[in-house]
Amino acid sequence: MSLWEILAVLCAAALALTRWLPARVRRRASLVAAAAVIATTAVVLALGARWQMVPVLAGAGVVLLLVVVALLRQRAGRPVRRLPWWMALPGTAAVLAVIATGPLAAWALPTPVFPEPAGRFAVGTTVMEWSDPERPETFTAAPDDRRTVPVQLWYPARPGRADGQPSYNGARTPQEAAEVQNALADSFGIPRFLVSDVARARTAAVFDAPVAPGAGRFPVIVFSPGLSGVRTSNTVLAQEWASRGYVVATLDHPYDAALTFVDGRPVRSRNKETVTEDRRKEARYVKDNVDLRAADFGFVLDQLERLDRGEIAGPLAGRLDTRRAAAVGHSRGGAAALAAARDSRYRAVVNIDGGLRDAGVRPFGQPALAITSPVSVEENADYVPDLDRVLGRGEETSYRLDIPGTGHLSFTDAALYFPPLPSLVGTVGRSEGLRVTADATTAFLDSTLRGRASGLPGLLRAYGDLAVYE
Missing domain, CATH: 3.40.50.1820 (Alpha/Beta hydrolase fold, catalytic domain)
Known part of the structure; x- marks a missing residue:
């Protein structure tokens, strides 16, 4: 995987995990992670996204939508509905699993790297x-x-x-x-x-x-x-x-x-x-x-x-x-x-x-x-x-x-x-x-x-x- 693809995976996973941070830092961390997801996704798309990145971008998109909705509700002074941990945990695990299929697919079916020939010519x-x-x-x-x-x-x-x-x-x-x-x-x-x-x-x-x-x-x-x-x-x-x-x-x-x-x-x-x-x-x-x-x-x-x-x-x-x-x-x-x-x-x-x-x-x-x-x-x-x-x-x-x-x-x-x-x-x-x-x-x-x-x-x-x- 390229450096930008790796960064996109890490940022998507980080955004999915902000749900479990303490309340006092959750909002700021969510903003930072969301911005990072948007930036890395834009670069990956501009460079030409490989099919292996589709589950990564899809998982990041779902979490980004949920985070944006929560932030907008907070900004409007409306209560944010939070699922109990025992319901949220399977959802987070599922999103992380979807994101993880990207690196797994890139490892199993990579862009081939042709070795340099060993001869003198x-x-x-x-x-x-x-x-x-x-x-x-x-x-x-x-x-x-x-x-x-x-x-x-x-x-x-x-x-x-x-x-x-x-x-x-x-x-x-x-x-x-x-x-x-x-x-x-x-x-x-x-x-x-x-x-x-x-x-x-x-x-x-x-x-x-x-x-x-x-x-x-x-x-x-x-x-x-x-x-x-x-x-x-x-x-x-x-x-x-x-x-x-x-x-x-x-x-x-x-x-x-x-x-x-x-x-x-x-x-x-x-x-x-x-x-x-x-x-x-x-x-x-x-x-x-x-x-x-x-x-x-x-x-x-x-x-x-x-x-x-x-x-x-x-x-x-x-x-x-x-x-x-x-x-x-x-x-x-x-x-x-x-x-x-x-x-x-x-x-x-x-x-x-x-x-x-x-x-x-x-x-x-x-x-x-x-x-x-x-x-x-x-x-x-x-x-x-x-x-x-x-x-x-x-x-x-x-x-x-x-x-x-x-x-x-x-x-x-x-x-x-x-x-x-x-x-x-x-x-x-x-x-x-x-x-x-x-x-x-x-x-x-x-x-x-x-x-x-x-x-x-x-x-x-x-x-x-x-x-x-x-």
Whole structure:
């Protein structure tokens, strides 16, 4: 909460408690508290009151009305009717409880604070939209509609805070961020107002910032979010990797992402249309979804190669080392990353808490890291056996790292603003799961893509319970 919000809460509570002061000081204290409530409320409203402040202002308004009525009656020489203490006490307690719901809501559903990336680079970002002439869009009836994938690039930028347009929750404007966040809320059945503060959150990335100087090329991470997720759902991780010297391409999968824009028109998720009680149809949809995402992985790497060669306009021409590329994803995106390993251009794969049931993933030749949460492992009996089957039959050494205290959303930006329920975000705190994930994945990628291979199992064991597949 901001300083003015805290002051508004304290003043409202103080005004409610003046009823219990001795008669000789009650009137003066009520006047002072009422003036303070009016002043702090005016400032909060002028700055833009968040929904969490509504119960605070409502409780303060009720008490203020009662106090003003009492003061006016005194001024007119009329008797002030006072309830007996045993009737007034529950009323005061109820008002204080209403006021207290404001700070409680602000704690449970806060405006997210994006951690500053730990790497040595500043972070730039830009958005591109690429159409694949070889693939028709299967979600539309138009025969000439081609598969189009919006991609957001996060890259090492010039040291220091570069001048440019700041990122609001990964978007160019708060309005765009709000549209995407509303679509995500609708997708998951959450009232929009509960996550309305997310669009205000500033991140470290700056749009179209100059690329970090030098002649070196940066390894590449192509990232797929979870089911209905969007390219900004994992901004914390994208910024972390970029600050540590990677170029990260986060994907919107059209008609899967809660909301994206293709040729300027909004495209919404159709995942709800696939909900069925027919087990075979559900399994077929999962497999089709994973295969489509895996194809997007391959297509985006094609385009990144063209971008590096200068065939596509962009700030990263000549700076991408696409020979050192990793397929990475969370949840459904993690399963798709493993499926994308059939493209041998990807030299490493990371699956962040992605179950493989019905995904049709087969063993592959690249080293892989699977990160799991205890909550996901406990809820799905097939989760670890499925990973064992794929990772244990691979051609290279792979790892499964179970990070204690994490939940499925500990690896996404939702951990910064969702209620801290252990079933959702574990018990590690709002940003700790993201920090540990960034450190563990960077250790793995530095080893597999940059050749810093010494002591990788020991490094990974520092972050959780490690299983090694050789």
